[in-house]
Amino acid sequence: MRQLSSECTSTELKSARAQRALLVFGGTEQCGPCLPCNIDTLLADFLAQEYATALSAYRLPTIPFNTSQEHGSLAGTLSFSARMMQAISSTLIEQLQQQGYREFIILSPHGGSHWENATVKELNATHPDLTIISAKDGAAASMESAYQAAGLSDLRGMHGGPMPLYTTAFLRPELIRPGRYGQWSPAQSEMAFNYGLLEALSADGCWGEPVEVKLCELGKYQTIGQKLWTTFAQQQSLHLENTLKRVRTLRAELTSRKL
Numbered sequence: 001m002r003q004l005s006s007e008c009t010s011t012e013l014k015s016a017r018a019q020r021a022l023l024v025f026g027g028t029e030q031c032g033p034c035l036p037c038n039i040d041t042l043l044a045d046f047l048a049q050e051y052a053t054a055l056s057a058y059r060l061p062t063i064p065f066n067t068s069q070e071h072g073s074l075a076g077t078l079s080f081s082a083r084m085m086q087a088i089s090s091t092l093i094e095q096l097q098q099q100g101y102r103e104f105i106i107l108s109p110h111g112g113s114h115w116e117n118a119t120v121k122e123l124n125a126t127h128p129d130l131t132i133i134s135a136k137d138g139a140a141a142s143m144e145s146a147y148q149a150a151g152l153s154d155l156r157g158m159h160g161g162p163m164p165l166y167t168t169a170f171l172r173p174e175l176i177r178p179g180r181y182g183q184w185s186p187a188q189s190e191m192a193f194n195y196g197l198l199e200a201l202s203a204d205g206c207w208g209e210p211v212e213v214k215l216c217e218l219g220k221y222q223t224i225g226q227k228l229w230t231t232f233a234q235q236q237s238l239h240l241e242n243t244l245k246r247v248r249t250l251r252a253e254l255t256s257r258k259l
Contacts, residue, residue, distance in 0.1 A: 003049070004058040013058065013099075020057035020103040020244075021096045022135075023089060024048040027066035027110035030074040031164055032181035032206040034213045037076035039164050040066065040110040042171040047233055048107055051135065054237035055244075057105065060092065066110040070193045071159075074205045082115035089119050097130060103244055107135040111158065112193070131247050138239040139232075146232035150224050157182070157208020158189055159198070162221075165211060170225025173218055182210035 002008070004016055026041025036042075041064045052059035068079040080088075093104050104123075108116050116134050123132045147153070155163045160182040168176055183202040192198040192207055199205060 003052050004056075005052070006061050016058075017100070018056060018058050019101055020055055020105070021093075021101045022048055022052050022055070022057040022059045023092055023104060023106045024060055024062040025066055025085070025106070025108040025110065025113065026062050026064045027068060027113075028064050028076070028078040029066075029068035029071045029110075030076040030205050032160065032204045034177045034179045034181050034211075035164050035168050036172070036175040038064065039168055043109045043167055043229070044107060046171055046229060047109060047135070047236075050230075050233035051105065051107065051237055051240065054234075055105065055241060057103075058096075058101065063088065066108060066113050067115055068110070068112060070112070070196050070198050071205065072196075073199055082118075085113070085115045086119045086122070090123060093123060093127070093130070093132065097127070102130055104130065104132045105135050105240060105244075106132065109135075131244060131251075133240065133243055133247070135236070135240060137243050139236060142232050142235035142239060145235045146228045149231040150228040152224065152228065155209070156184060156186075157206075158193065160184070160202075160206035160208025160211070162209070162211050165213060166221050166225035166228060168225075169218055169221035170229060173222055176213060176215070176218065176221075178213050178215050180210065180212050181206040182208050184209050 004013060004018055024044050026044035028037050030037055031039055041062060044062050048059050065078055065080045067082050067085060068077050071077040072079055089106060106116060120132050120134050155161050157163060181204050188201055192201045198207060
């Protein structure tokens with residue numbers, strides 16, 4: 001079956017009678033001297049492809065911006081406010097509701113998208129006939145399985161370390177530049193991200209275990225990234241399907257008790 005996306009015609013989307021839609025948000029923010037600014041968007045595109053297929057969902061086009069205010073003074077960063085992200089999500093869901101969609105997954109792999117949980121709670125409260133979940137629901141268990149599959153232990157970093165290197169090597173290896181990036185002082189993380197002082201604490205804007213990027217090891221990085229993210233996507237797709245079913249079941253039980 002052809003994946004439902006904006007590449008379909010209106011007639012094809014209508015005849016598919018799908019009730020699930022996937023809202024996709026990437027990000028555009030600096031990632032230091034060796035990695036591109038669109039890593040979150042690359043990852044969002046990959047996960048959206050996997051989830052849309054596994055969940056039989058209409059995949060919306062990826063919006064390549066997110067909340068990245070802490071990186072705002074560093075070249076390459078483009079950011080929306082949390083209010084804007086919430087408004088975009090609400091507007092899209094209300095439009096899709098008119099077209100018959102009833103279940104929505106908000107996909108935003110960007111680590112700083114703290115607007116997401118508040119949006120999910122508010123939309124479920126104001127639209128009791130709809131189900132809105134975050135694609136991050138239960139992601140910790142899926143990531144643990146992914147780490148094991150890729151042979152990884154703890155990857156130290158909040159905006160740096162080897163994770164973004166493995167991700168980029170898997171998705172767009174030609175965008176990687178050789179060199180070194182990263183600075184890591186966990187006790188200063190709140191100062192760096194909540195108070196907008198990342199640039200003061202990290203010379204290159206990366207916050208994680210220092211990494212030496214060697215192009216001769218690109219194949220190794222790529223293999224790790226592929227195992228990591230393909231395993232994660234498979235595990236998380238199953239979890240999201242179960243979450244949607246569980247919400248439907250509980251809502252049906254609640255409705256029957258009120259009758």
